[in-house]
Every structure is written in C-alpha cells, then in structure tokens.
Amino acid sequence: MRRYEVETRDFVAVIVDELLYTETDEWVRVENGKARIGITDYAQKMLKDIVGVELPEKGSRVKRGDSVAILESVKTVAEVYSPVTGTIVEVNERLLEEPELLNKDPYGDGWIFAVELSDPGELEDLMSHERYAEKIRK
Amino acid sequence: MAARSIPLEDLHRSIGASFGEFAGWKVPMSYTSTLEEHMAVRKDVGVFDISHMGRVAVKGPDALDLLEKIYTKKISKTKTGFLSGPTLALNTHARVKDDEMLYRISDDEWLLVPNAAAREAMIRHLKSVALQESYSVEVIDHTSDYSMLAIQGPRAIHVMEKLSKDAASLKPLEFQVNVTLGTARVFLVSRSGWTGEDGFEVWARHGDARKLLEELVSRYGVKPAGIAARDTLRIEAGFVLGGHEYGEDPTVFPCAVSLRYGLGAIDWSKKGYIGEPALRACRREGARWVRVGIVMKKKHARVIPRQGTKVVVEGIDVGWVTSGTFSPVIGRGVAQAYVDSRYALIGETIEVHVRGRLYEAKISEFPLVPLPSK
Numbered sequence: 001m002r003r004y005e006v007e008t009r010d011f012v013a014v015i016v017d018e019l020l021y022t023e024t025d026e027w028v029r030v031e032n033g034k035a036r037i038g039i040t041d042y043a044q045k046m047l048k049d050i051v052g053v054e055l056p057e058k059g060s061r062v063k064r065g066d067s068v069a070i071l072e073s074v075k076t077v078a079e080v081y082s083p084v085t086g087t088i089v090e091v092n093e094r095l096l097e098e099p100e101l102l103n104k105d106p107y108g109d110g111w112i113f114a115v116e117l118s119d120p121g122e123l124e125d126l127m128s129h130e131r132y133a134e135k136i137r138k
Numbered sequence: 139m140a141a142r143s144i145p146l147e148d149l150h151r152s153i154g155a156s157f158g159e160f161a162g163w164k165v166p167m168s169y170t171s172t173l174e175e176h177m178a179v180r181k182d183v184g185v186f187d188i189s190h191m192g193r194v195a196v197k198g199p200d201a202l203d204l205l206e207k208i209y210t211k212k213i214s215k216t217k218t219g220f221l222s223g224p225t226l227a228l229n230t231h232a233r234v235k236d237d238e239m240l241y242r243i244s245d246d247e248w249l250l251v252p253n254a255a256a257r258e259a260m261i262r263h264l265k266s267v268a269l270q271e272s273y274s275v276e277v278i279d280h281t282s283d284y285s286m287l288a289i290q291g292p293r294a295i296h297v298m299e300k301l302s303k304d305a306a307s308l309k310p311l312e313f314q315v316n317v318t319l320g321t322a323r324v325f326l327v328s329r330s331g332w333t334g335e336d337g338f339e340v341w342a343r344h345g346d347a348r349k350l351l352e353e354l355v356s357r358y359g360v361k362p363a364g365i366a367a368r369d370t371l372r373i374e375a376g377f378v379l380g381g382h383e384y385g386e387d388p389t390v391f392p393c394a395v396s397l398r399y400g401l402g403a404i405d406w407s408k409k410g411y412i413g414e415p416a417l418r419a420c421r422r423e424g425a426r427w428v429r430v431g432i433v434m435k436k437k438h439a440r441v442i443p444r445q446g447t448k449v450v451v452e453g454i455d456v457g458w459v460t461s462g463t464f465s466p467v468i469g470r471g472v473a474q475a476y477v478d479s480r481y482a483l484i485g486e487t488i489e490v491h492v493r494g495r496l497y498e499a500k501i502s503e504f505p506l507v508p509l510p511s512k
Contacts, residue, residue, distance in 0.1 A: 049172050051464040052439075052442065074463060077442070077444070099440065
C-alpha cells in the first residue's frame, strides 16, 4: 500500500492506492466479495474533531447511495453514504466510544462498515486514487 | 464582498491556522484541533487573536451621559482603570443590540469592544443618540489601529508574571495602559476574557501584537486557539452571542429579561436608558421564555443538539436550542436553549429532537462545567 500527499485548497490530504473512492469522499477496500468503507483523509480534515458516530445495524440491507452512518463533529454533522448495494456484515463499534479514530486513522482503525456486495459491477463506477486526487487537488 | 482580513493573518497561517469566515471577517478557526485548543484553555493556557472584534473610543464631556442612555448597567459605578463587566445595549423592544464591556480611561474617555457583527450598527447607534440628545461627544472607530489578543487559562497568570509584574498584579476587570509585555510595548492590558477562565486581553499596535504573539507561542508555549474553540468555551461558560441567544428582531428573539444574563448586566434601579420601558413591561408580564443550559444524558452523550433543535416535553414543543456543541470537559453534547418558563425546571429531564428522533437530556444551570470562581 502506498500513500500519496495531495495539496488541496486548505491542507495536504493523504490518499492511498489500492482503494476506490467516491464523489462524497468515502473510500472502499474490496476484500473477496466484501467492501469495507470509511471516509478519506480529506473528509476527516474537512470535518475535523469528530466526536460522535451513529452506525447502521448489522444485517441491514442497503442500496447504493443510501445514507447509512452519521458523523457528528464539533463543526458540523455529516452523512456517510454506502457506495454499493448489499448487506451490512460488519460495523466498527469501536467508533462509538472512540470516534477520534476517524481523525487519527481514517484508512485503518477508523473504517466504518463493511457490505457484502450484491452487484460487484457497481465497483466499476468508483474512482481510482488518481482520479480522486484530481478531484480534491486545489 | 470579500471577508476582511485580520492584520496578523500571515503569522497565523505560519503557525498552522485554518481560516473561516465570521461576521464578515476571515479569522483563524483552529490550528491543531478545536478539542485540544479548548482543553488547553481549561487546563493550561491558550491565546486567541480577537482583532475581528470592534475597538471604539467614546470621548468628550458628555461621554458618560451617552453611555448611561444606551446601556442597562449603571456605567457611572465603573471605576477609572476598570472594565464595567458585561452589559447590554437594547433597542426600544427590549431586544439586545449587543453585549459589551466598557473601559473607563477617565471621566470623559471610554473604550468599548462591540462584537464584530454589531460594530457598525453600534457606532451608528452611539452617534445618532449623541446627535439626538445634543451630547458633546466623539465616537472614534479604532478597530483597524490595534490588534487584540486574549490570553486565557489557569496558566495565563504565570505567563503574565514573566512578561510584566504590573500587568500580572491586575485585579479582575482592571486594566492598565502603555505597558511593556516582554519585548512588546502594548497600548492596553486588562484582566478579562470570554472563556470563563482567568486571563488577560491586550490591545496593541500590529507590530507589537506580532512580537507578543510570537513570544507567547514560541517562548512560553501558549497554545494558539481559534474561534471554534472560543465558541465551544463560551457555550460551556453560559455566555451569550448575537444571532444565537440574542438579536434585535422581537419576532425571533425573546425579551432581554429571558437571557437571565446575571453578572449585574441589568441594573433594575437604573432609569432612563433606551429600551427600559419595554424591558420593565416584559418583567411585569413575566418571562415567557427562559434561557437554560442543556446537557445530554450519558446514553446519548455524543448527540449534539445544534442551533434550531426543538426541545420537547411529553410530545409538546417547549423551546429551541440557540447554540450547541460537544463539551470536551464533560464529554457530552451541551447546549443553550430558550425553554417555555413553565417547563424550564433546572435538573429535570427534557428531550431534544435531533434528526427525527428524541434524545433525553437534562436542563442545567450555567456554567455547564466547573469554572474557577472570580
């Protein structure tokens, strides 16, 4: 896994290859039939100080584009959208007590949920790290 | 219209500020993290650049008469060399134009610090009342002449002891002019602030403010803190802000009595100021709304009731949140709200309506966290 620094308007954001990205600043890691999802370093730097998280229920069905989690930061509140259709098979309950993991380690311990994919074809609509870098670059 | 820059913007950028807009000014929002900056002020010491606030002088033989006509406190009781403590300027509906402190330089020379959003309106108001009453007084806007820094937190006094013995010996609300702080020569230093902590506020020419800020940060380890932390600190402390807890529109904001400002901001024995008849009428009728604190219950600790959130009791809307945030000190969502006086029972459980759900919270007295007593 390689990390790249991208200069955005207000700060330097880290992106990682091997991940796919959304227009709404989520990342997706594909793990044999499953998609693990979190928010990007750019997103956490925009939100700053995340102090609360509402997570989806394990076992619930989601469609691509559904709002599935809520991030409460000191500054504002943000929704996290599922980039794929399927069943939520894992949620990161550590975030309930340690929401700061989203700020400290957005691509690692700050993951939010994982979806078992109904339609792996949807992944083709996501962005590569190069395209995402273009989107957030100043 | 582009936001107005504060004079030391480049210095703030070099020490890591990210900027945002507030009341038409481009101001440092935060440097590292709002939570860290907040805790530095509560446990150690932080410094804010508050140059976006107004700095106005009122001078002339009738200066005191003008101020008595405008503010709800007996301004004549303020001693020379002291700040008045918070007081309110009202409109004729007894709604608040601004909350301010006044500095008595001498009998006929006063300074005041309007909030950024109210500065122009307050200058116009002061001038028009002076004209109407034929007062001999000058109102001078010094906002761009000085920068203003606030050094706040329990260690502020120890830092000040190193910079100036004289300034460190100031009593609460006392000020001195023409003081040397370390290598900076500053116009004014006062023992005051807006965080609920002990601290000092400084007016200085920009070059001296730059020297002072650099010295505070690099030599004394004072943490730069942004306006986002300033807001979370004032919410915990129970201090009010225009556009949130007060404003001039009587269809939006309750009468000033409902603020329960305390701190002697309103002196009921005082007569003859603008808004007094309406204020007494509100008091006679009894307050319909009461400003109270709200603290989320433990099981919903991380829910933040933000401005506009409804307050609910037994399914009835009984009030609305005016400011809300996450308190890093107690680890809960906290807020200020106006609640119908029949339901504004300190210590009782209410609910807040956040994203379509009701969450339990408690009505609490200010301050919402323990603060040092003055």
